[in-house]
Amino acid sequence: MKIPYYPGCTLHERALDFDKASRECARALDIELEELEIWTCCGAVFPLTTDSVMDILAGVRNLAYASRLGDKVVTLCSFCYNVLKRANKVMRDDPEKREKANLFLKADTDAREGIESYLKEDYTGQVDVLHYIEMLRDVVGFDKIRERTKADLSGLKVAPYYGCMLLRPKKEMEFDDPEQPQIFEDFLEAIGCDVVDFPMKTECCGGFQIVREEDTAVACSQTVVNSASRRGADVIITTCPLCRYNLDELQKKMEKSVTGFRKIPVIYFTQLLGIALGIDEECLDFSDNYVDPRPLLAEKSLV
Amino acid sequence: MRLKLSAEVIKGDLVERVAELSGQNLSACYQCGRCSAGCPVVEEMDIVPSEVIRLLQLGQVEPVLDSETIWICASCLQCASRCPRGVEFSSICDALRAIVLRKRLSGSVVDADEVTRTMVSDAPQMGVVGALRKLNG
Amino acid sequence: MFEPRVVCFFCKWCTYAGADLAGTSRKQYPPNGVAVRVNCSGRVDPQHILWAFREGADGVLLGGCHPGDCHYQDGNYNTMRRLSLLKPMLKELGIDPDRVRLEWISAAEGDKLVSVMNEFVDEIRELGPMTVDLGEKLSGVEAPPEAKDVKIAKQSKAKAKKK
Amino acid sequence: MEHRIGVFVCHCGTNIAGVVDVKRVAEELASYPGVAFSTDYTYMCSDPGQNLVKDAIKEHKLTGVVVSACSPTLHEATFRRAGVGADLNPYMVEIANIREQCSWVHQEDKPRATEKAIKIIKTMIEKVKQDEALEPIAVPVTKRALVVGGGVAGIQAALDIANSGHEVILVEKEASIGGHMAQLSETFPTLDCSQCILTPKMVDAAQHPRIKLMTYCEVGDVAGYVGNFKIKIKKKAAYVNRDVCTGCGLCSEKCPSKTDSEFEEGLATRKAIYTPFPQAVPNKPVLDAEHCLYMQSGKCGICAKICPVDAVDYTQKDEFVDVEVGAIVVATGYDLYPIINIGEYGGGKIKDVVTSLQFERLLSASGPTSGVVRRPSDGEIPKEVVFLTCVGSRDPEHHKAYCSKICCMYLTKHAMLYKHTVHDGQAYLFYMDVRTGGKGYEEFYQRAAEEDDVLYVRGKVSKLYEEDGKVIVWGVDTLTGQKVEIAADMVVLGLAMEPNAQALELAKKLKIQVNEWGFLSEAHPKLRPVESLAPGFYLAGAAQGPKDIPDAVAQASAAASKVASLFAEKEYHREPIIALVDEDECAGCRVCVSVCPYDAAEFDEEKKVAHIQEAICEGCGACIAACPSGSVTQKNLTDDQLFKMVTAALED
């Protein structure tokens, strides 16, 4: 089955491991992620001011591209997901902004030769924006994943980290309960891991504050990592490259400031899925992690 | 100093602007403080979120525009998600930043050059783009 | 100056009491309307309104309790629904639908009653006197099926004859 | 019939006469068709004025009267009485309101005010011409009441009705009466022991010769109307013949199967065959089939073997009993909003985060810890306890918009009682406003802060989580703008009060209104706070809205006095201005049945026509306006009357 796929710039440039692992897993589950022919950066953050039409254009443009391929688009990065989903909702619910955005998109097409056909009709939110984990649950089915799981992950204590953008705002993301989410728990249960419930799983990692105030991001991330660590997690999974970066890379700093700090590998959930499905470790690519998960995985005979 | 209140002070243009830009009903806030209590970066803030809203309710926009708070907010939406009255402080924050950035008032914005020089090779693009858009307009 | 003739159907719990309050507070408004007191605005049906126009009214004002406050739970919602069916029909008959107005006026809203009266009379004055002769027109009109309850006064006349 | 209408135009001093030319009005109307007599007078409502009316009725053989004066809300009753004094049916007397809606509001345009007064009077003359002599509808009343719910409110209502001399059936769904009050430790603001003040009332109710207690029962089908309800009551299978059972308790003692005790809010266990609590009334067990080994798998049967009077009967079935009553008091009480809905406070997963009712059990001398406050996780005595107000209340965005009214008070009580038992402990109470609107309540709150050192922190807690055996509280002190964190040993949630889970279903059966949150709606928020809009139903206790014991009891007594005044007369009288179906014209479409808000319009399957039940119809007119064949009409406000009134209003 083919499903249109929007990688977003981070997965395209930086989080190549995430992109690769996710594609491999999809393939193993009989899904072909069909990357949009043309796509641009979604803008990374959804604008919260009421007068911003320009700021949602990037997201809308990508949705319009996607509408040529099908009625869904799958994405992985929490930020992309948040931006696309919310922009889509604006296009569905706000007639005024919808009209303006479509005018811009049309002007846009004229300017760029060769792709003028992408907007045959107004974009009105036809496409459903899916997160990869939703695809696993609703399109593939966790039962199928359970069947396809080859590796024995029992005893591996995994802490699912949701972060902010996947769940909030609830009314718009309609993703899961922002206080007591369940989807990653169900997923982990399907591939046979021990789920570690930890109280900071929906707290912020510091997000883009890493760029401005590194200390703030370190403090936030440390709260999250510590919390998982105290609950005995072996590994944290995430679905956001920024979370991955903050939680993993910043352990470099935590290590220095906290005596007896226990490092925990932070990996993408599709990397873990890949292990479960028996995909070759090379394809999952753990080279970018600061805290290398491989010793742990080797210890559990998973690589 | 004694804060002199009057209809004029409370309903100033700038307050109206914040309400409009953020799409939030500032009067709905009943000062429960939940936004502040749950904010992950509140420790770094000079005026906590509920106090920001209180100041706006009193028509005091200037001190808020000068605050560190609006630049420290990580836009994690926790405040909005838990507010019992459906007030989104995160949006108010965006509006306040927008007012500063659009006027290019002084504010602790991110130095774009600095960022691109030192960080881009390392931090994920989305973080950099996000920071530039939220904190630099 | 043209003085519109207005019939006011007021529910006895809210609007009629609101009109009484306007009186006890000595608020002034033009004497163009005469109130007919009904238990509930939901008692009023389109034929009463059409009858008023037939008998020479230039405007009809309906007053009821605010939605949710109906003494009989939801009579005012019925009124609202019926009125939305009547308005297109009035148009067909050549009567400006603005000649009928529905207002929620509570027993405490004497002021609102006064302002509505003032406004409505002014509006009708703008519209000018009713010129459509309904007596003739109504005999040929077929009520749309969804507006089954929009029956014309002729039936009641038939009934009156029967008695 | 020849109409002989009398018109009486009141001056009301200068109130009317100062604006309306009353003489001219009286003169002009004298010649209006049907008018036999017309006059004016300074004060119609005075004794001479009323005598004028009476005399004129007799002298001129008037068939109808229009008093043109103030609003009918003021003196309609006065003049109708005057009519009766002259042997005129009261419904043949109408009021033309030429004061509130004419002279007082058109003071600047006297000539047109006079014109309008004439029109108003004409409309009423037209009305009275077609008025019929009516009698109030008399409905016989069965002088027996049903009280649904055996909490303190239901018990009080039952006792008061019974003491006024009437029979009462008190239906309670649980095995014992008592409701939530039975679970409480001590009660604010006086801190008297809840059981001590409740148990005597429970016993009184059980022993009262006029109260029939029906515990472990539910209300089934409901038919009829005020004065004449017919109700099926379901006696749930208790698997114990409770008439025979002596309450010796041997069965419970020996029963091997345990489950969580509802009464102890899950903090202790009970047996499968059990009485909910030691002071239960009646003190006889019921068997919970779901947890009984014998009922589930055929093994055991100990209780039947041990019972000295052979009361245990595993084959018992639900039974139905028919009762007839004249009035129904609904006192079904409340539940706490489920903790599972509050994810940010752990959703019930954190052991040492307890509900307020659980904390009552921990404080109770007869509770699972014998009144020593011990936390559930490890039984330790907690040294730092945090109390949270408004959990689920005042949160229109996620939960309930309303204030639960009593949680400020009971949490204050909790903090205080905790301090009384754990002297070296620290109590924190997070609040947004402390609501103490009751006699002695504010003093109680001040005592907690001042004498018991309860630390009140102004702010709503954002998150609770467990760490190293502590509950971490993320709060804020909005007075200083400080984020605060407390590593608590235990946290108590002041959860919102919500209507009993089955209340909605019951309300539907009874056809009474509830508000958007499921609380029973009163007929008028201020002036009829203990009656439902539907006649014959009365409301008491927390089922109508969050309330504490004094309010619940006061409302119960008020409801009881309403019942007693209904029962004081042999018959119940209703306004006869109701709907009537012309059976010859009715097309049997049932539109009226579907629109009637009171289910007064019913369908006669035999005659295939609609029929309006006089005793229920409120005269709203919805059916009349909706009937497509024009076959429903309203007594003394027929369509024809309305047409004629409209015509009169428009005549020049």
Ligand SMILES: Cc1cc2nc3c(=O)[nH]c(=O)nc-3n(C[C@H](O)[C@H](O)[C@H](O)COP(=O)(O)OP(=O)(O)OC[C@H]3O[C@@H](n4cnc5c(N)ncnc54)[C@H](O)[C@@H]3O)c2cc1C
């Ligand atoms: C933690 C806590 C502490 C409190 N402390 C105090 C205090 O100190 N002082 C004070 O004044 N108040 C206190 N209250 C309030 C007090 O509990 C209530 O005011 C009081 O119990 C209300 O009584 P009620 O009879 O209306 O309702 P309930 O006590 O809820 O009784 C209702 C009864 O009706 C029964 N029932 C429900 N539905 C049906 C049905 N369909 N058919 C048959 N039976 C049914 C129920 O089983 C129950 O027995 C406290 C409340 C809480 C939650």
Ligand SMILES: Cc1cc2nc3c(=O)[nH]c(=O)nc-3n(C[C@H](O)[C@H](O)[C@H](O)COP(=O)(O)OP(=O)(O)OC[C@H]3O[C@@H](n4cnc5c(N)ncnc54)[C@H](O)[C@@H]3O)c2cc1C
């Ligand atoms: C400013 C204000 C605003 C309010 N607004 C609201 C509101 O919006 N909604 C609301 O629900 N409530 C409101 N209330 C409360 C409301 O006024 C009272 O609840 C209500 O009036 C109480 O009625 P009552 O009959 O108990 O007492 P009262 O109204 O005080 O009546 C007592 C009567 O007894 C008479 N009397 C006293 N002593 C004797 C005696 N020895 N012999 C003979 N007669 C005597 C007095 O003359 C008086 O007529 C308000 C109160 C105030 C002060």
Ligand code: SF4
């Ligand atoms: S959470 Fe909402 S209501 Fe509470 S202080 Fe913050 S903005 Fe105001």
Ligand code: SF4
């Ligand atoms: S959006 Fe900003 S203010 Fe709100 S909780 Fe997150 S960081 Fe704090």
Ligand code: SF4
């Ligand atoms: S038969 Fe059931 S109720 Fe009786 S003793 Fe055995 S388990 Fe308990």
Ligand code: SF4
């Ligand atoms: S043993 Fe028999 S008599 Fe005794 S309490 Fe049980 S059922 Fe009743």
Ligand code: SF4
């Ligand atoms: S009574 Fe107090 S704790 Fe309860 S909802 Fe009202 S304000 Fe909150």
Ligand code: SF4
């Ligand atoms: S005394 Fe009156 S104003 Fe003061 S808290 Fe009580 S109710 Fe409010």
Ligand code: SF4
């Ligand atoms: S709506 Fe009219 S025609 Fe239809 S059943 Fe009722 S009375 Fe008969």
Ligand code: SF4
């Ligand atoms: S008048 Fe109203 S209450 Fe009476 S039968 Fe008709 S709809 Fe029902």
